[in-house]
Amino acid sequence: MTVLRFDNVSKQYPGGHVALSDVQFAVEPGEMLFITGHSGAGKSTLLKLIHLAERPTRGAVLFGERNLLKVRGRRIAMHRREVGVVYQDHRLLTDRSVFDNIALPLILRGMKRGEIGKRVRSVLERLGLGERERALPTQLSAGEQQRVGIARALVGEPRLLVADEPTGNLDPTLSAEIMALFASLPERGTSVMIASHDLALVKRMRKRVLVLDHGTLVDDISPEDLADE
Ligand code: ADP
Numbered sequence: 001m002t003v004l005r006f007d008n009v010s011k012q013y014p015g016g017h018v019a020l021s022d023v024q025f026a027v028e029p030g031e032m033l034f035i036t037g038h039s040g041a042g043k044s045t046l047l048k049l050i051h052l053a054e055r056p057t058r059g060a061v062l063f064g065e066r067n068l069l070k071v072r073g074r075r076i077a078m079h080r081r082e083v084g085v086v087y088q089d090h091r092l093l094t095d096r097s098v099f100d101n102i103a104l105p106l107i108l109r110g111m112k113r114g115e116i117g118k119r120v121r122s123v124l125e126r127l128g129l130g131e132r133e134r135a136l137p138t139q140l141s142a143g144e145q146q147r148v149g150i151a152r153a154l155v156g157e158p159r160l161l162v163a164d165e166p167t168g169n170l171d172p173t174l175s176a177e178i179m180a181l182f183a184s185l186p187e188r189g190t191s192v193m194i195a196s197h198d199l200a201l202v203k204r205m206r207k208r209v210l211v212l213d214h215g216t217l218v219d220d221i222s223p224e225d226l227a228d229e
Pocket residue numbers: 013014015017018019037038039040041042043044045046
């Protein structure tokens with residue numbers, strides 16, 4: 001079943017600015033794709049519609065069978081459990097340990113402590129953060145901080161992970177490392193969507209690329225097309 005579908009989606013912000021117009025695409029299970037385009041092209045807006053930080057003006061966003069237009073009230077939080085979000089500035093709580101930052105989404109949904117411990121340690125191991133669970137975010141390197149942000153987004157086992165400029169604050173070597181980490185996720189059935197203005201980095205990943213230009217989807221490049229370049 002398709003994980004996500006945008007059906008002729010437009011978004012106009014109050015004040016009149018059109019951030020997306022008539023955007024159409026679908027994401028399949030286990031697919032990894034990039035959203036690229038200039039600053040202001042609409043990348044963040046597109047991702048915000050998926051985790052309901054914004055609503056479309058026209059068109060429909062479908063998450064599996066769920067029409068997000070109909071997701072209101074308490075259901076918003078339930079929907080967000082199935083979409084992991086990674087931010088450029090990772091938004092970690094600076095006064096909480098690595099463990100506590102990652103555990104937070106599970107605590108909020110009322111999971112038992114034993115189960116939380118298991119899940120958090122499993123994701124820490126997977127992301128190479130096993131030794132760092134007691135550290136505070138400020139004691140970590142930039143790359144480690146971003147890995148904690150990814151761990152927090154993954155710990156709830158979302159069907160889809162969305163990341164907005166996740167390497168925006170990292171040097172090229174660390175950026176490549178974090179991208180390789182994202183690329184390993186689809187093997188576990190999680191689809192991944194990454195917004196990045198860094199076209200060179202995106203092309204090197206040889207994944208599907210959606211290109212936005214002033215809110216219009218102008219290209220949908222397949223990995224095969226990139227292999228020819
Ligand atoms: P990108 O992530 O590609 O840089 P954005 O989705 O952040 O693009 O923004 C797309 C356009 O919408 C930009 O022109 C931006 O200024 C505008 N925009 C974004 N958020 C808002 C908002 N809350 N209110 C008004 N305009 C906005």
